[in-house]
Amino acid sequence: MKFYISVDMEGIAGILFKEQIYRGEMFYEESRRLLTDEVNAVVEALAQSGATEVVVKDAHGSGFNLLYGSLHPAATLAAGALPLANRFPGLDETFAGALLIGYHAMAGTRDAILEHTFSYADILELALNGEPIGEIGIDALLFGRSGVPVVFVSGDDKTCAEAQRQLGAVFTYETKRATGRHSGLLKAPKRVLAEIGDAVKEAVNRRGACRPYSLPGPYDMRIEYTSTNLADARALESDGVRRVGGRALALRDDNLPRLLARTFS
Ligand SMILES: [Zn+2]
Incomplete structure (x- = not known):
């Protein structure tokens, strides 16, 4: 049983500001530790659930944010910057499910931590077939093309709400409650690390309810x-x-x- 994790940084517990998510900024190194610990908790839960292979795609910015030397041994890292059209290397129909970890709400969402869609500076809104869409929807469509359902999404409360609105049956876990773009009620990292694994195990058990996401073309x-x-x-x-x-x-x-x-x- 193989799982594919795509991990962003904005929805990781404790992250609120851009100074935490850009290389060279004051709090970035601490954020890499928060990110790596949270991803490792997810990988451990998947391993305990019987996963035989876990690919972790570092999907934030440069594509190299996780502390590689501290990565859970059950994980294989897909790292480096890739064009959007080839966002998930190694993805094929043999994966049982995808997990979107540390995700964020689409650009324009009110009271959502670090909301944006692919680019903070350039993009006001993206819409597909007449409906606004964010990174959760686009990535779920990319997994869906390979017949892989998104079974779990984590991030702030607006991220979880967006995932449920867009994907229907999906298990979510709130790492924090947003009260503004740069404010929120943050669960302590130790609590998140203790809870997220159980949430992932439940998602794996219930994954039969999740369908590969698709929208009619063109x-x-x-x-x-x-x-x-x-x-x-x-x-x-x-x-x-x-x-x-x-x-x-x-x-x-x-x-x-x-x-x-x-x-x-
Ligand atoms: Zn990001």
Whole structure:
């Protein structure tokens, strides 16, 4: 039984500020420890649940945030920056489920810690087939293409709510309750480490209720940038792109990875 973990940083217990999540910033090294401990607790729970292989994809920023030397021995690390279209290396239909750890709510969500969609600076909103979508939805679609259901999502309360709204049957675990973009009620790391493993085990037991996520194609992607000049640059660069607003472009494709490549490359 194989599991694929995608791990972001914003939803990890104790993380509130950008100074905690960027390399070279004052609190970044402490955050790497929080991140690694939380991921290791998840890997340990999967191992105890009978997992034979656990791939951990470091999906935040540079793709190298986990403390590699402290990684749980049952895990294999997929590290390094990859284009969105090839976000989960090694993923295929042999995985029993995917877990999104340390995730965050989509850009524009009220009272959600470090909410954004792929880029803090550039993207105001992403919509697929007319509905706003964030990283939870996009990543669930990518896992779904390989027939792999997302069985577990962790992050703040808005992240958990978004996952349940988007995916339906999915088990979630709240690491903190957000009261603003940079404020919240934070569970102590030791409590999170004690609780998250039990939550993962329950998700593994109940994974039969989770279905691979899919949306009917062809896909219509609408991307609203934070400024008109970002849309100007994209509209010149690629074919088949419609300018649908001062800051917005629209693209259509029946292949999701290709659509993501066209949207973000
Ligand atoms: Zn991130």
